Amino acid sequence: MEIVPHQTPLWLKQLYPKRIWSFETTKQKEKTIYLTFDDGPIPKITPWVLATLQKYNAQASFFCIGENLQKHSKIAQQVIAAGHSLGNHTQHHVSGWKIGFNKYIEDFELAQKEFEKQDFETKLFRPPYGKITTKQASFLLQKKIKIIMWDVLTKDYAKHLNPKELLEKSILATSSGSIVVFHDSEKAYRNLQYILPKYLAHFSKLGYQFKAI
Template identity: 50%
Template sequence: MNNSVKPYVVKIPFYIPYLFPKRLWHFSRKHKIVYLTFDDGPIPQVTPWVLDQLKKYNAKATFFCIGNNIQKHPALFAQLKAEGHHVGNHTFNHVNASKTSFNEYMENTKKAEVFFNHPLLFRPPYGKLDTKKAEALLEKKYQIVMWDVLSADFDPTITPEKCLNNVIENAKNGSVIIFHDSLKAEKNLRVALPEVLRHFSEKGYTFKAI
């Protein structure tokens, strides 16, 4: 997701999934399950702490990893999988689809693809993905995973409490929630994530990987 402070929407409008039905936005609203996702890792400064927090609640999550970070921290990537979390492709260099040619974008995605087993999950950096690139990824059997709740932990202009409220006030049954295991998000993440886990656990929710 977005690592720069630009206009963003915390709660995806209800009609967006209907406009892009081949992308995964949320799961069934019938069950008390939420799906935590973490973008931009893995990095040793943040990801191990995230894993510790998840473990306290027996929570499973999905990590959309940057290939370059996997290459630099292979043991940490292996730990994600060993602890029962799922992993997805977030390109090799966190490239922006709106600023990258079709061939360059697909090559960057393919460069990261070697780290992932089927089923192939993909989340576009910055949430940007035009139709041509999306169709090419679908042809390669990727599940494109979007979200319906954005924590905005990456935004240094908001307080950790605001980050927490973004999730508490908008997540519901079946929500796919975005956090980031990144240095930019760390300040907000370290406050919001434990409280999100506690809040939804106390309400009887479970946390599953995609």
């Protein structure tokens, strides 16, 4: 049974207003989408994403798992060189609902140290699975960390779902200012190869621009 919606419900955004779910476009005619990619960097996959984004002059934000950053720092350098931004996605992709406060913050800080070791600076953080407790979030917000959530989830990781349907639902859920989640991961790669180019082509034709956070 599919219970995770493509579009984040308004009530959830209102419940946690200090977390960033989307951006309001200040100009009436401005059409902007904020693409994000979770779980990388991964050889072959992340470079493919970079090449695909380049075709559409699109910028994006990549939320990296610390241990992947450690193993594939050269790919992260390519991300930065291409004009994209990086964000923390914890060291081991942990759920804030499954581990205690101290262990969660420790995992966040391990990843943050990995960013610093590679001379990358970031104040962006996305909790894996979107699962973070109020206490964990409050601590990070006090540290001036921006908790980046989303209002469109492509579900590219769902191998059992039809990629054409995922694309259509993602397009319908998107509006100007949307933060959209993709994954540059092994699990998502098959669906991502179908969805991403068509998603970019669709909104490019409508005059949208794609910016990093």
